[in-house]
Amino acid sequence: MADLQEALERLRLVESASTPVLSVYLELAPELTEKRSIGARIRDLLDPIGKLAASGDLDRRSSKSLRCGVQRAIGMAPDLTTELGRGVALFICDELGLDEQLTMPRRIWDCAIAGPRPYLRPLQAAIDSYRRVASVVIDGRGAEIVVSHMAAEVERQAIEAEELRKSDVAGWHGLEEYRHRHHAEEVRNHLFREVAARLDRLRRDTGVDLVLVGGQVEVTQALLPFLDERVREMTDTFVADLHTLTPAVLAATVSELEQAHRQREEIRHVDETYATAAAGGLATIGVNGVLKAAHHRAVSLLLIDHGAWRDGMVCSDCGALALPAPACPQCGGETEVVPDVLEALSRSVIDAGGVVEHVDGSRQLTDDLVAARLRFVSWA
Incomplete structure (x- = not known):
């Protein structure tokens, strides 16, 4: 893929x-x-x-x-x-x-x-809709990091913790028990620091934008404080039994969590964009307003309802996109039909350095079709 x-x-x-x-x-x-x-x-x-x-x-x-x-x-x-x-x-x-x-x-x-x-x-x-995902499976003895993108494995790393010698901690051997537990904690913390360092490198070097950590709850929660703040912000955890976790089960779990994360992120972007527009900030709602902003290369984030479709036109003179009309609303020039003006809008935003997200499940976008975060509104 x-x-x-x-x-x-x-x-x-x-x-x-x-x-x-x-x-x-x-x-x-x-x-x-x-x-x-x-x-x-x-x-x-x-x-x-x-x-x-x-x-x-x-x-x-x-x-x-x-x-x-x-x-x-x-x-x-x-x-x-x-x-x-x-x-x-x-x-x-x-x-x-x-x-x-x-x-x-x-x-x-x-x-x-x-x-x-x-x-x-x-x-x-x-x-x-895909994210570059680093999935981490971890316990006290080691960890494995699998980087995947578009349903394909990109990279795999294994990290082994230092083997602990079994100690007899029964009876009055309080000092031995203390040393054993202290050593175990040191080994675990070293493992956590190594995992955290590798995840931060993956974020910086390969563009990983979602981290999923699986294992027992006490282990996954203990790892979180060791993560860089930017990594921690993109991290979700899940419970996994490492004795029964197969590659197929892990892949299915990662796919499900990735989709849920994407949906939450998209809805958050929609809510923030509508709130910004309502407050008179750098955002606009609806096809006409977004087309006008795109003509001025002002769109930083374009949100489109998944599966939306609108007939439209493009001006032969100034290149502006618009809904069907007798003439270009920007310059009055002649126009040509485009099969889907939202397709042309998407291309325009990407060519201008913006980001496009197709959102599924937003009632607001179902009605308005598109919304956008803006860089500026100086043309208005």
């Missing part, structure tokens, strides 16, 4: 001024009954595009290329039965020789778009 970022960067460079690029996204449920519906769902998604190709509104080359793309996508349906429980993206342009299928474990929304560029917002949303 780590190749998804590579594919995204490569597809960003694809552009066809003469023939449309067909982009199809399909979310496949894990149930076996899903196999029977894949073909019908793809045909339903592609029906409007097939009608466009046959309508005579396009030139001959574009119509032929688009018809070939639709037929190719429908023909791929039987091959997609092996991808149940995942999301699938297809990018096809017969004229360009583009024929690419991507698979991702994160859920996406069903859609099909034909345009001059590949439609990449669902793919970007899937990639953005």
